[in-house]
Amino acid sequence: MLTDLPHRGSATALEAQAAEILEAYLEGRGYKVETQRFKAPRSYGPELIFISSLLAFGALLVWWPLALLGTYGFWTYFSGGSSFWSRFFNRYDSQNLLSRAGSGPKTLVLMAHYDTAKTFFLYHPRQVKRFRLNFLLNTALALITPFLVLIAPGGARLVGLYFLLQAVLLIHREYTAPYVNGANDNASGVVVAIDLFERLAPGLFGWQVILALTGAEEVGAKGAEYLAHSGQIPPDALVLNLDNIGRGALFYATGEGMLTYRSYTGSLIKKARQISGAEPIEYRLAYFDTRPFAARGYSCLTLIRLQDGLPPHWHWPSDTPANVDSLALEHTLEYAWTLLQSLGVDRGLA
Numbered sequence: 001m002l003t004d005l006p007h008r009g010s011a012t013a014l015e016a017q018a019a020e021i022l023e024a025y026l027e028g029r030g031y032k033v034e035t036q037r038f039k040a041p042r043s044y045g046p047e048l049i050f051i052s053s054l055l056a057f058g059a060l061l062v063w064w065p066l067a068l069l070g071t072y073g074f075w076t077y078f079s080g081g082s083s084f085w086s087r088f089f090n091r092y093d094s095q096n097l098l099s100r101a102g103s104g105p106k107t108l109v110l111m112a113h114y115d116t117a118k119t120f121f122l123y124h125p126r127q128v129k130r131f132r133l134n135f136l137l138n139t140a141l142a143l144i145t146p147f148l149v150l151i152a153p154g155g156a157r158l159v160g161l162y163f164l165l166q167a168v169l170l171i172h173r174e175y176t177a178p179y180v181n182g183a184n185d186n187a188s189g190v191v192v193a194i195d196l197f198e199r200l201a202p203g204l205f206g207w208q209v210i211l212a213l214t215g216a217e218e219v220g221a222k223g224a225e226y227l228a229h230s231g232q233i234p235p236d237a238l239v240l241n242l243d244n245i246g247r248g249a250l251f252y253a254t255g256e257g258m259l260t261y262r263s264y265t266g267s268l269i270k271k272a273r274q275i276s277g278a279e280p281i282e283y284r285l286a287y288f289d290t291r292p293f294a295a296r297g298y299s300c301l302t303l304i305r306l307q308d309g310l311p312p313h314w315h316w317p318s319d320t321p322a323n324v325d326s327l328a329l330e331h332t333l334e335y336a337w338t339l340l341q342s343l344g345v346d347r348g349l350a
Contacts, residue, residue, distance in 0.1 A: 002182075009118065026097070026099050033098070040219055041216075051070055055141075055160070059157060062149050062153045079258075099210070107238070110197050115218055118179050139259065181320050183246060184245075189245055196340070212227055238299045240339075246312070251278055253290075254281065256287055278335055305332070
């Protein structure tokens, strides 16, 4: 039903329609649904255009404070923080959906985002293998720009032209690039999260299980950040996230971070290392909805499937139901079920 929509772009009307579909489905299965509403951008483009422009004009005008502000914005954005200007980009309505089952002193969160992203030329199948390399180049240039302004104005102007071009390309993206359908990223994760929730709900003892279907993940994990801030999730909860699990080899992330890397801790990662069926990976390509929870010390784990180190059809128009493998979904479901059984979630064990 989610992929019958053309897309579920973050904080768009179609994301809201997807939320209505999910709410109706869960309520039809007998589960109460709580909606958390918050503000988010519809694309990461505008804030990155702003940051690229700060770096560009700080370098071109040889103005050190402006260049340093751009570096601050770049580092804060890709470290998972919030710049003092971020609230001006969070202009549109988005929502998380929460359902609960069971009760007890222990809490498990089953999390998956249901929104989808805009595409960009960097995600083209011929370009995407260099995505991480391109990001590291941007990072290096963003970090050295204030120093170049002070010691090598000519070099700084060349870097300024680079970031100006980047801003122009991002503006072009905002006006021309479509949102993708998102069958793998992340209708696949939503399906398995709901199935796990329904398997657990009837026989829980000593556990509360929260199904958290988040909006606006693709624009900075805004839904997960709101959920982490909301006080709804106890600090000792286990957070299992499912993202891009429709094709490829199954991995469990041992941590995440595009700039600052944060290792996962707690019983979820310990159990994942003890059972077979998935391989470990340090995930540095992008971020997950676990990011704000890992930053607060929660026990987190993300399951993801990769081909050649990348999510298949990542943020590309080919991310459609035809390119999702039902066997991959079933295997992910069984692996996650085995993991949760080993933690005693279905039996109320420690």
